[in-house]
Amino acid sequence: MGLFLKTVAQATIDFYSDLEVSVDCSFADTTDKDEQDKRLVYLVAFYYSKTLYNISNAPGAEPLMEYVQNIYDTWKADFKNNPKQDYRPKLLEQYAYLVDKRDAKITKSFRADLNESRRGTYSISTKIPTLEPDRYSPPSVVALIQYTLNNLHEPAQTIFLVMTLGAMNHYYREQGNHTSMNQIMDAPEYGIRGASQLLEGLSNQ
Structure with a gap:
């Protein structure tokens, strides 16, 4: 990592087949659950934006955005019906089936590093497979989202x-x-800022 950047969270996303995926995350220099949750959310947001940039106008970009929109729309409908219900959904497995990490042949592997600058700003660096990255990148995003929904403490x-x-x-x-x-950083920052404002509004109701 660069001189002024520190990797504060890292996700490894391993494929054992076209659909079976495991995710493993680690955090640097903290055991605080709230801080880990924050970093994990930031990691997902930045990985989503970086993946969309990487696949650009490939056929997988729009379906991935529609899939993510469906996650939001489903939550919004559920929240209207029962605002006090905990939200830990099991996502549709059309993209990826999340499995435990296993001692088996890995067919594709992705890595995402969330980096923090001395000013407290965040960025992401990724390592993606050389072969068929556009095919496997959208499922890697979905697997990371499902892992995060399962493992956030709060x-x-x-x-x-x-x-x-x-x-x-x-x-x-x-x-x-x-x-x-530009959107690799702008979109997550916009999303995090917007979510913070929405959550603050809900807490004041």
Whole structure:
């Protein structure tokens, strides 16, 4: 990592087949659960934006955005019906089936590093397979989202994650373009800021 950047969270996403995927995450220099939750949400947001940029105009980009939008829309409908219910959904497995890490042949492997600067800003670096990255990148995002929904310690953080992703999609529709390099940082920042405002509004109701 660069001189002024520190990797604070890392995800490894391993494929054992086209659909079976395991995710493993680690955090640097903290055992605080709230801080780990925060980093995990940021990691998902930045990985989503970086993946959309990487696959650009390939056929997988729009279906992935629609899939993520469906996660948000489903949460929104459930929240209206039962706002006090914990939200830890099992996502549709059309993209990826999350499995435990296993001692088996890995067919494809992705890595995502969330980096923090001395100023407290975040960025992401990734390592992706050389062969067929456009095919496997969308499932890797879905697997990371499902892993995060399963492993966030605070139920409020699962809502924050889904709100962040929904706000990012709003950014892509109204203000930005997922094929632009600038959106790799702008979209997550917009999403996190929007989710923070929405969550604050809900807490004041």
